[in-house]
Amino acid sequence: MKLFLAPMEGVVDWVMRDTLTRIGGIDQCVTEFLRVTDRLHPESVFYKNCPELKTGSRTRWGTPVFVQLLGGQAEPLALNAQRAVKLGALGVDLNFGCPAKTVNRHDGGASLLKSCDRVFDIVKTVRQAVPALWCFPPRATSH
Ligand SMILES: Cc1cc2nc3c(=O)[nH]c(=O)nc-3n(C[C@H](O)[C@H](O)[C@H](O)COP(=O)(O)O)c2cc1C
Incomplete structure (x- = not known):
């Protein structure tokens, strides 16, 4: 069983990720959302x-x-996902869940779920833009 730490804008920043993963038991983290226009x-x-x-x-x-x-x-x-990968990201997470009114008014997060076609288009385009990783590379360092 793997445990993923949920992303929380304004809460789970790198300091929180550092603190919680130091305690241990978390298999994977996600950043706070990076808004793309x-x-x-x-x-x-x-x-x-x-x-x-x-x-x-x-x-x-x-x-x-x-x-x-x-x-x-x-x-x-897709272009921003490519840049994340170029900078070394092990994976990209697409936000289709944020229910915040401000975010939804600006065409992001959960408002996209109203259109399956748009979700499909976004996932397909981003998928084609980044390599398919089949596993995590081994840790570079040990602590
Ligand atoms: C303060 C706050 C900020 C959040 N920010 C994000 C975010 O940046 N990206 C995201 O995908 N979900 C975000 N979420 C949603 C959470 O990751 C989580 O999916 C949600 O709280 C439901 O999980 P739960 O059922 O365990 O409460 C946020 C939630 C909260 C409460």
């Missing part, structure tokens, strides 16, 4: 959202961290 974020934005990219996309205690993207446009999501 129509542009490709600079690398600095990815590093701010996920400093673990600089340590093999893992917390100091070896737990993999995926980058979460939130948005409603397939192409920009």
